[in-house]
Each structure stands twice: as C-alpha cells, then as structure tokens.
Amino acid sequence: MRATYMYGPGDVRVIDVADPVIVDQTDAVVRIVRSCICGSDLHPYHSMSPSSQGSPMGHECVGVVEEVGREVRTVEKGDLVITPFAWSDGTCEFCREGLQTSCRHGGFWGGGDVGGLQAEAVRVPLADGTLVAVPVEETSPLIPSLLTLSDVYGTGHHAAVKARVTAGTTVTVIGDGAVGLMAVLSARRLGAERIVLMGRHKQRTDLGREFGATDIVAERGAEGIAAVRELTGGDGSHVVIEAVGHMPAYEQAVGVVRPGGVISRVGVPQYSKAPVGFGTLFGPNITLTGGPAPARAYIDTLLPGVLDGSVDPGKVFDREIGLDEVPEGYRAMDDREALKVLVRP
Amino acid sequence: MRATYMYGPGDVRVIDVADPVIVDQTDAVVRIVRSCICGSDLHPYHSMSPSSQGSPMGHECVGVVEEVGREVRTVEKGDLVITPFAWSDGTCEFCREGLQTSCRHGGFWGGGDVGGLQAEAVRVPLADGTLVAVPVEETSPLIPSLLTLSDVYGTGHHAAVKARVTAGTTVTVIGDGAVGLMAVLSARRLGAERIVLMGRHKQRTDLGREFGATDIVAERGAEGIAAVRELTGGDGSHVVIEAVGHMPAYEQAVGVVRPGGVISRVGVPQYSKAPVGFGTLFGPNITLTGGPAPARAYIDTLLPGVLDGSVDPGKVFDREIGLDEVPEGYRAMDDREALKVLVRP
Numbered sequence: 019m020r021a022t023y024m025y026g027p028g029d030v031r032v033i034d035v036a037d038p039v040i041v042d043q044t045d046a047v048v049r050i051v052r053s054c055i056c057g058s059d060l061h062p063y064h065s066m067s068p069s070s071q072g073s074p075m076g077h078e079c080v081g082v083v084e085e086v087g088r089e090v091r092t093v094e095k096g097d098l099v100i101t102p103f104a105w106s107d108g109t110c111e112f113c114r115e116g117l118q119t120s121c122r123h124g125g126f127w128g129g130g131d132v133g134g135l136q137a138e139a140v141r142v143p144l145a146d147g148t149l150v151a152v153p154v155e156e157t158s159p160l161i162p163s164l165l166t167l168s169d170v171y172g173t174g175h176h177a178a179v180k181a182r183v184t185a186g187t188t189v190t191v192i193g194d195g196a197v198g199l200m201a202v203l204s205a206r207r208l209g210a211e212r213i214v215l216m217g218r219h220k221q222r223t224d225l226g227r228e229f230g231a232t233d234i235v236a237e238r239g240a241e242g243i244a245a246v247r248e249l250t251g252g253d254g255s256h257v258v259i260e261a262v263g264h265m266p267a268y269e270q271a272v273g274v275v276r277p278g279g280v281i282s283r284v285g286v287p288q289y290s291k292a293p294v295g296f297g298t299l300f301g302p303n304i305t306l307t308g309g310p311a312p313a314r315a316y317i318d319t320l321l322p323g324v325l326d327g328s329v330d331p332g333k334v335f336d337r338e339i340g341l342d343e344v345p346e347g348y349r350a351m352d353d354r355e356a357l358k359v360l361v362r363p
Numbered sequence: 364m365r366a367t368y369m370y371g372p373g374d375v376r377v378i379d380v381a382d383p384v385i386v387d388q389t390d391a392v393v394r395i396v397r398s399c400i401c402g403s404d405l406h407p408y409h410s411m412s413p414s415s416q417g418s419p420m421g422h423e424c425v426g427v428v429e430e431v432g433r434e435v436r437t438v439e440k441g442d443l444v445i446t447p448f449a450w451s452d453g454t455c456e457f458c459r460e461g462l463q464t465s466c467r468h469g470g471f472w473g474g475g476d477v478g479g480l481q482a483e484a485v486r487v488p489l490a491d492g493t494l495v496a497v498p499v500e501e502t503s504p505l506i507p508s509l510l511t512l513s514d515v516y517g518t519g520h521h522a523a524v525k526a527r528v529t530a531g532t533t534v535t536v537i538g539d540g541a542v543g544l545m546a547v548l549s550a551r552r553l554g555a556e557r558i559v560l561m562g563r564h565k566q567r568t569d570l571g572r573e574f575g576a577t578d579i580v581a582e583r584g585a586e587g588i589a590a591v592r593e594l595t596g597g598d599g600s601h602v603v604i605e606a607v608g609h610m611p612a613y614e615q616a617v618g619v620v621r622p623g624g625v626i627s628r629v630g631v632p633q634y635s636k637a638p639v640g641f642g643t644l645f646g647p648n649i650t651l652t653g654g655p656a657p658a659r660a661y662i663d664t665l666l667p668g669v670l671d672g673s674v675d676p677g678k679v680f681d682r683e684i685g686l687d688e689v690p691e692g693y694r695a696m697d698d699r700e701a702l703k704v705l706v707r708p
Contacts, residue, residue, distance in 0.1 A: 111598075112622060112623070115623065117622060117623040117648060119648065120622035120623060120647055120648065180648075180650070253456075277457060277462060277465035278457070278460065278462040278465060283645060286641065286645070287639065287640045287641055287645050289640060290638055290639075290640035290641075290642070290643070291636045291637060291638050291639065291640070292636060292637070292639045292640075293635055293636050294632065294635075294636065294637045294639060294651065295632045295634055295635035295636070295637075296631065296632055296635075297635070298635070299651070299654070300628060300631070300632050300653065300654045300655070301654060301655065302465055302654065303462060303464065303465065303525075303652075303653070303654030303655065303657075304654070305525070305650060305651070305652040306639065306644070306650070306651040306652070307648075307650040307651070307652075308645065308648070309644070309645045309646060309647065309648030309649070310645070310646065310648065312648075
C-alpha cells in the first residue's frame, strides 16, 4: 500500500510499504476513508532531524474496519470508525479517568511498529479501547466533521474544558489554524459569550466568526496585546487558548490573560522553557494548563452535535487531495494557502 | 517607633522611624501585638541588591486599632485585627472575586509609603477592605494561630484550593517550612487522605504528621522522586504543592506529579523561566497553578476553626523574640534553628 513518510524539513514522500496485518489479537486493520494533514505536522516539517528511515505521518482518520483480531469485541468488519490521535486500552485508570493520551498501554500513530494515518490502511492496536464506530456510510457528507473528532475538534474542546470555560467567561484564542477555530467553536458551545480570535488570515477569521468569535484581532505582539486589553476593559481575558505552540504565542497569552485567569495550551510547544516567574504567571495567579487532548474521551460528548448537524466542524477543510498529492498538501498548508487539507487515499 | 529594615543580604536592622499617622481618611493606624518572620523574607535575605535606604520588612501581624480615618466603617479603635499580607479595597472586581492580591487599588506592606509589619505600629491603607476584626483579647493564647491567617495558613489553603484538593486526592507537599506544613493542614482539612510531606528536618516533619501528613520523604532529587513514586503506585501524586520557590523544588514537583495532575506553587519563585514543554508539563497534561494567596479572602472560611480550636496552626511558631532581636530571628530561621519566629514588639 501507499503511505506518507517524512525524512527531514520539507521532505515528505508517499512510498510503498507492506500492507498492515493483524499482529495482536486485540488489533484491527482499518482501511482509511479520509485522513488529513494537521497543523502539528508542520512542526517536524520545519525542524525534523533528517532521517534516512523516515517517520510515518498522519494521526487523524475515519476508516472502515477490514479485519479484527479474535479478542476484539466492540467493532467488526464493515464498521465505519473514528480513530482518535492516540490509541489506548480503554481500561487502565488513566483511560477510565478520560486521559487516554496517558494510557498505560497506549501510544501515538507512527511510533514503534504502528503506522501513520496519511496512508491507505493501518493496523490499529487495542481496537476496543481506541476505535469508535459510528452509524454513517463512508459516502456521507458528515465524514469531514466526523474526521475532526479524531483530533482538532477534540483538541479545541480540550482547551476549553481544561480552562473551565462556562457562560460569562471571556475567551481569547491565539491562532486561526484549525485548532484555534475549533477552540472558538468549543468555547461557544460551552457558553462563552465574548470570544476574541487573534489571527490575520481573513478567510480563517471569517470562519472563526461563523463558529462564534465576537471580535477579531489581527495585530500581534505589543499591539495585539493592547488591542485585546482594550476589548476586555483593560484587565485581559479570563481564559486564553494558545493554539500555536511557538514562544511568541505563549508571550502573547501571558500578555492578554487577566489576573486569576487561565492559559490553556493545545499548540504543541516548540520550546522547553518559558517564563513562569513572579512577573508573568505567579504574581497574578495565572494557571497554565493544557496538553495533548484525549480525543477518545470527548467523542461521546461531541458526536451527537456532529450527527444532528448542530455544529459543522468539517468546515475547517478547504482542500481535498489524493494520497499521492500529500507532499503538495503540506506545502499548501505551510504556505497558508490551505487551512486544513483532507486526504482521500 | 522601632521598625525593621533590610539593607542587603544578611543585613537586617531595627531602627527608629516616625510613628505612623492617618494620611487618607480610609486609613487606620494599628499597634502591632504580634508579628513574625516569613520564609519568603529569607529570599531577599539571600539575594537583595544592597540599598542604602533599605526596605521595610514584615507582612504578617495581629494588632489593635489605635485610630481610624473618618471614612472607616468596619473597624474601630480598640478592635483586635488580623492584617492580611496584601492590603486591598474590598470593593473592586478582583476583591469581589476573592483575588485581593490583584486589587485595583491595593498593595503590599513595605511598598511605596506603607511600612512593614516587623515594627511597633503601621498605617493600614483601605482599612475597611483590609482588616478583619476578631472578638479576641490581645492576651489570648489564640493570637499565634490568628497570626497565621495573615499569611501562612491562608497560603497553604490557597495552594490546596487552587489545586482543587478533595477527598481522595493524593497530595505531595514539597518543603517542610511553615507554608509547607500549613499546606499539609489545609489538604487534610479539604479531605485528602494520602499526604506525602517532602522534608528532612525531623522536628518539622513530626509537626507535619500532627497536621495530617501520612508519609514523610526525606530524600531529595532523583531519590526523593523515586520514593514518592513508589508510595503512589508508580504514577505520582494527583497534586503537588511546591512551598519552597527554588528551581530544584520545581523540578521535584515535575518529577512526582501524576499525568493529568496539578502543581500548585506557593513558594515565591526565585527563577523567571522553568521547564514547561512537551517532556515536562505539556505531554502529561499537567496544570501549573498558584501564586500569592489572597489571604483576606480565606479568613472568613478559616477563622471559625481557629476560634473553636479544631485546628492549631499557631504550632508553627517555635520561638518568640522581642523586636530588637529580629536580626537574630532571621539568622535562626536561615540556619534552620527556628521554624517560624514570633515577634513581640
């Protein structure tokens, strides 16, 4: 089959690899119906250490179960399934607490002997804990929205949940990528009335307005901070969702958060240390939270709204390509020509 | 009157200064009955930039109102009062939300033209918002416990509240100073059953046991982390309260916190940057919280237990000195001869 590998900065290739097969009796093999490219894939696209082996890419998909191991109980051949961006056993304490990204026996796509999802098919370990079957045909127009439950919608929701957004919370979202836009949608869904979106790509911020943003701030740095502070009566935002991962976005978050407020990070941090001292987080009692979303945990909560059409998170996809065009898809996302690229194997 | 000033590392002097007087009609003048030395006073004692003017010291006291401005309504001459370690108007949004340390018009003792509390008396700005009158005589044996409501008990409580400690939470407290011990007491009060205290001064950890610690870990660094992990089934502690403020304590906190857990800092950080990246906070979804405690906010909650004797936080005081002995009190606390020093002006 064909699968996507990255070999170094800017070097993405679609190559032939062996077809996936059942290895453990808790596995399933899933044929991928739609995958996509994630903003977080652009981090290694910029900074990956060159590797002759390459790394399998892709961690979001909707697919159809082709085969299951003898011990698999909750899905069967022919089921349409959502695969969250981490696989997990569903039974350990962390899974039961809803933190599947820390599952005792789980892992991430493309790690060890598990493939990536920008591919034609994949072996899914711990299929019972990982996969969620949905009563939808693979030709359904709901597929793009279901695919967002694999990562970006769950990630936006995680940001808002970790920050304890409720009615009355003023939320600022830093970043107008797909995760930032999903954070807007999620904050709105949890009742936030004032949602400031910091971003400067009009097409994206327009979609942000559609998802619930009440104010757009295109400026960055000191100007952007001043603009958000002015919008929030001088004090800043109760909650700031940082959906980028670079240090200037962190600094922006510190600049616009209100004393006693929360910075919730879902952009994968591209730094190891950050300011947390008296003058930044400690003095004004700022809480720093967030991390990789346990997307699996949120599917039960978020799926009904997708199925009944009350939300349409699939609107973040603005381009669809075939699997062999994935390298071009990375380029288009990196150049901000495309917001989020759907991949049809 | 006599008052304490610090001029540089190790250089504490008790000097003659002008008696405080009413400046604004919202002021009170308070004669200090008992003050004390705080672990956080030892930070400048180590690292203050030398100054010929000096800094007024002390931010905790119980006193008696001597005089009030015309606009003061809630306290009157002769009242015994607790002064929280920040003064605040009690009316701004931050005060109404219980974040008096971020009061729009408030400040900290020893800043601007407001004196420190290791002194004979002090001018209290915004007396209505700041002072809490308690129906106790100044000769009462409850005075030391009431004095802890000025800072350390409120600070320990803040650490536990910000970390949302409830029954069933496993809590590790890093630091066996007065704030660490108050965090133990507070975690116990909020229902925590398993409380690991990391500290190596037996007299202090014995008091920690009395306040509710179930386990003591004397080791530090990798050994200390391994010991806490062993005590917590390998996964670490839901909540870690960092009551020191130095980087090794932060690193210890990161080492012992459970995935999905909370690090709550109440030791004033002596660093500006810290590890917060994928490998420390982000990957395991750790929340970092804490800051200066709004001690004023917690007095209503904590006072009844002090008055009825169900808690005895005043046990953290193990030495009492006169005001002129304050320099010796700093030395004794810095040398770990004394846990917390009560000052009798």
